[in-house]
Amino acid sequence: xxxxxxxxxxxxxxxxxxxxxxxxxxxxxxxxxxxxxxxxxxxxxxxxxxxxxxxxxxxxxxxxxxxxxxxxxxxxxxxxxxxxxxxxxxxxxxxxxxxxxxxxxxxxxxxxxxxxxxxxxxxxxxxxxxxxxxxxxxxxxxxxxxxxxxxxxxxxxxxxxxxxxxxxxxxxxxxxxxxxxxxxxxxxxxxxxxxxxxxxxxxxxxxxxxxxxxxxxxxxxxxxxxxxxxxxxxxxxxxxxxxxxxxxxxxxxxxxxxxxxxxxxxxxxxxxxxxxxxxxxxxxxx
Amino acid sequence: xxxxxxxxxxxxxxxxxxxxxxxxxxxxxxxxxxxxxxxxxxxxxxxxxxxxxxxxxxxxxxxxxxxxxxxxxxxxxxxxxxxxxxxxxxxxxxxxxxxxxxxxxxxxxxxxxxxxxxxxxxxxxxxxxxxxxxxxxxxxxxxxxxxxxxxxxxxxxxxxxxxxxxxxxxxxxxxxxxxxxxxxxxxxxxxxxxxxxxxxxxxxxxxxxxxxxxxxxxxxxxxxxxxxxxxxxxxxxxxxxxxxxxxxxxxxxxxxxxxxxxxxxxxxxxxxxxxxxxxxxxxxxx
Numbered sequence: 001x002x003x004x005x006x007x008x009x010x011x012x013x014x015x016x017x018x019x020x021x022x023x024x025x026x027x028x029x030x031x032x033x034x035x036x037x038x039x040x041x042x043x044x045x046x047x048x049x050x051x052x053x054x055x056x057x058x059x060x061x062x063x064x065x066x067x068x069x070x071x072x073x074x075x076x077x078x079x080x081x082x083x084x085x086x087x088x089x090x091x092x093x094x095x096x097x098x099x100x101x102x103x104x105x106x107x108x109x110x111x112x113x114x115x116x117x118x119x120x121x122x123x124x125x126x127x128x129x130x131x132x133x134x135x136x137x138x139x140x141x142x143x144x145x146x147x148x149x150x151x152x153x154x155x156x157x158x159x160x161x162x163x164x165x166x167x168x169x170x171x172x173x174x175x176x177x178x179x180x181x182x183x184x185x186x187x188x189x190x191x192x193x194x195x196x197x198x199x200x201x202x203x204x205x206x207x208x209x210x211x212x213x214x215x216x217x218x219x220x221x222x223x224x225x226x227x228x229x230x231x232x233x234x235x236x237x238x239x240x241x242x243x244x245x246x247x248x249x250x251x252x253x254x255x256x257x258x259x260x261x262x263x264x265x266x267x268x269x270x271x272x273x274x275x276x277x278x279x280x281x282x283x284x285x286x
Numbered sequence: 287x288x289x290x291x292x293x294x295x296x297x298x299x300x301x302x303x304x305x306x307x308x309x310x311x312x313x314x315x316x317x318x319x320x321x322x323x324x325x326x327x328x329x330x331x332x333x334x335x336x337x338x339x340x341x342x343x344x345x346x347x348x349x350x351x352x353x354x355x356x357x358x359x360x361x362x363x364x365x366x367x368x369x370x371x372x373x374x375x376x377x378x379x380x381x382x383x384x385x386x387x388x389x390x391x392x393x394x395x396x397x398x399x400x401x402x403x404x405x406x407x408x409x410x411x412x413x414x415x416x417x418x419x420x421x422x423x424x425x426x427x428x429x430x431x432x433x434x435x436x437x438x439x440x441x442x443x444x445x446x447x448x449x450x451x452x453x454x455x456x457x458x459x460x461x462x463x464x465x466x467x468x469x470x471x472x473x474x475x476x477x478x479x480x481x482x483x484x485x486x487x488x489x490x491x492x493x494x495x496x497x498x499x500x501x502x503x504x505x506x507x508x509x510x511x512x513x514x515x516x517x518x519x520x521x522x523x524x525x526x527x528x529x530x531x532x533x534x535x536x537x538x539x540x541x542x543x544x545x546x547x548x549x550x551x552x553x554x555x556x557x558x559x560x561x562x563x564x565x566x567x568x569x570x571x572x
Binding site for chain 1: 430431433458460467469470471473475477478479480481482483485486487488489490491492494496498499500503504505506508509510511512513514515516518519522523529530532533534536537539540541543544546547550552555556558563564565566567568569570
């Protein structure tokens with residue numbers, strides 16, 4: 001069943017927010033889309049691209065009368081924005097976000113609303129190297145996974161509405177508790193990004209002589225190091241404990257491998273690469 | 287100017303050797319191609335695919351009368367094979383190999399031939415997840431980089447012939463001293479492979495719950511972990527010191543990043559991801 005939201009407020013009209021606005025309008029899921037942003041130029045671009053119907057420099061004003069509020073600001077700003085807009089939201093409004101980390105944000109919301117919480121965290125796993133309102137794409141969420149918070153204390157109707165929202169724009173919903181979400185993405189997304197950046201640094205510091213030797217393996221392995229540093233700084237700031245733990249799992253593997261290389265330990269080397277291949281196949285067979 | 291080799295002996299008729307045989311024959315660079323292998327079934331497959339004209343179970347017999355000998359065995363076997371065939375080679379034969387690591391092999395050859403060495407190491411940077419004679423592809427070397435050994439002690443004519451060989455099958459030749467080659471590929475190829483395998487292990491050990499969260503970033507970053515473990519074991523065995531050194535450069539980067547995550551050090555996090563993006567852009571802009 002398609003959900004229907006009379007008025008939707010999207011706080012932050014960049015790639016994720018703009019794409020959601022377009023998707024809601026084109027699929028007939030929303031009556032009117034309010035967009036809030038810091039800069040008039042971004043809002044003008046969003047209006048021109050028709051990702052939103054009305055523009056607001058004041059986030060609080062944008063949520064007045066909204067049935068659905070989606071925070072699409074950078075992860076590190078979500079809790080502040082939530083505090084700013086919450087007093088102006090309708091009591092029955094459903095509120096969600098799109099940040100890549102969930103435990104901090106959902107814990108903050110849980111402090112604010114004791115029971116029957118109508119903020120339900122989301123992490124739609126969509127995005128690209130592009131950013132900004134001009135790249136908004138109504139198909140951005142199609143065929144992607146959207147993680148939606150589950151757990152005690154949530155208003156069940158709000159939780160169902162958030163699931164229905166992402167399904168309606170084409171995503172497959174996976175419900176996870178925030179801590180589990182953060183632990184898993186630390187290993188499937190954040191750690192790979194950190195490793196990609198570190199590999200690029202090691203090769204880059206070795207000098208430009210390495211450039212002709214760059215092949216498809218290096219390109220694939222380091223591709224995500226091209227992402228925006230601000231995003232990844234924020235992810236490290238908001239998912240610190242899980243990332244520390246994931247690094248603490250990676251580091252001894254590398255140290256063991258280094259010992260096996262030093263000792264020419266054929267069995268240990270074979271076991272390492274066999275486990276890598278098996279795990280890669282199980283998680284991401286192509 | 288196209289080189290011409292009356293008789294070529296290819297020791298090892300798998301993907302790399304078979305593809306070279308096909309390329310030499312189809313481009314009119316060789317009169318006759320001998321292929322040597324351990325197993326009659328591989329030799330039969332190579333004959334059927336016409337990658338070679340004559341098959342030998344005895345590598346020494348295959349090099350008799352050959353003007354060019356190309357060792358296409360796994361890296362760890364090259365020096366033994368070289369010792370086996372060398373006494374049977376024509377004094378004027380040009381000898382090369384295709385192994386991914388060069389310092390050990392070239393040092394071994396330098397010990398055998400004091401001056402005017404006619405073994406000149408190569409590393410054609412081609413390959414795929416496929417292997418075996420049945421996947422031989424005459425275009426495998428087109429548009430790829432082939433590293434050719436340079437340095438004192440080499441016979442200049444033999445060195446030029448090896449460069450001409452790879453250019454004639456479509457590769458761009460980069461001349462490097464063996465130690466420099468090994469140091470660079472440790473950082474552009476071997477370390478990324480080790481990291482990809484380790485990332486797959488960390489995510490895989492976290493359990494199958496992470497599977498729905500696997501996105502394009504994880505797929506790209508860990509793709510090469512799908513490679514054959516035997517190949518990577520051999521690379522670690524034959525390029526140990528350079529890989530140890532590269533790991534010794536990676537590990538403190540990860541430890542520093544972990545400290546920055548723990549301390550919520552925004553500047554250090556930003557600097558890390560900015561350097562990663564810049565180095566990635568410089569080495570492998572797309």
